[in-house]
Amino acid sequence: MNVISLRAFNDNYIWLIGNGRQAAVIDPGDAAPVSAALAERNLELVAILITHHHQDHTGGVRELLAAWPEASLYAPAGERLPAPGATALADGDSVALPGLALELQVLSVPGHTLGHIAYYGNGMLFCGDTLFSGGCGRLFEGTPEQMHHSLGRLAALPDDTRVYCAHEYTQANLAFCHAVEPDNPALLNYMKEVAKLRQQDVPTLPSSIGREKAVNVFLRTAEPAVRATAQLQAMEELNEDCQVFAALRRWKDHF
Numbered sequence: 001m002n003v004i005s006l007r008a009f010n011d012n013y014i015w016l017i018g019n020g021r022q023a024a025v026i027d028p029g030d031a032a033p034v035s036a037a038l039a040e041r042n043l044e045l046v047a048i049l050i051t052h053h054h055q056d057h058t059g060g061v062r063e064l065l066a067a068w069p070e071a072s073l074y075a076p077a078g079e080r081l082p083a084p085g086a087t088a089l090a091d092g093d094s095v096a097l098p099g100l101a102l103e104l105q106v107l108s109v110p111g112h113t114l115g116h117i118a119y120y121g122n123g124m125l126f127c128g129d130t131l132f133s134g135g136c137g138r139l140f141e142g143t144p145e146q147m148h149h150s151l152g153r154l155a156a157l158p159d160d161t162r163v164y165c166a167h168e169y170t171q172a173n174l175a176f177c178h179a180v181e182p183d184n185p186a187l188l189n190y191m192k193e194v195a196k197l198r199q200q201d202v203p204t205l206p207s208s209i210g211r212e213k214a215v216n217v218f219l220r221t222a223e224p225a226v227r228a229t230a231q232l233q234a235m236e237e238l239n240e241d242c243q244v245f246a247a248l249r250r251w252k253d254h255f
């Protein structure tokens, strides 16, 4: 089984899980790159998995289902379903894809949207717009408390979990992390690595939970250096990790 990135729009990634015969895709905002990849590799589409309702994650669903009527569609129970016949998923559910020898657990991770879910299994995390490398999703619908809790759930997964985010935002996110925590050696090393990859137009993803815990300030709200910078920026004392998170998220919105 392998996972490949398909580019869509400016900076989206649609992730395709394939085993040489069958394939599943996560968040196909556009059908065209998926159809091309399936044809090129002679794969049968068996499942479409959606993390949240935004158009750049769901826009290709109906066209793909028209071409692959047997494919199963999975989407969050808490949001408008992207097409009729979808299986609505809530926290604790799992998705079995026997043809791909894969079982994915569903984690409820509200914040970016209220019904946002992530899929976790086989050492892989597909987290949509919740966790990015070096960043996290904007709070379009949820509260800072919800997002902080959701990120905490993801950070509790094993360090070697591969993190498949839905956007190539890494380089800009790391510039923000650097403004918050300029002396973090792990961050400085990762910035160099990412600069090289982007120069060669290579995806910086997947990341890993261990790496994100080392560099991503939104997962580092308990670090004294992160808290100190957040307090300076917010011009108030921040006693709880969640307050540090909220201050960082507000700052990042206009960084």
Ligand SMILES: [Zn+2]
Residues within 6 Å of the ligand: 052, 054, 112, 129
């Ligand atoms: Zn989104």
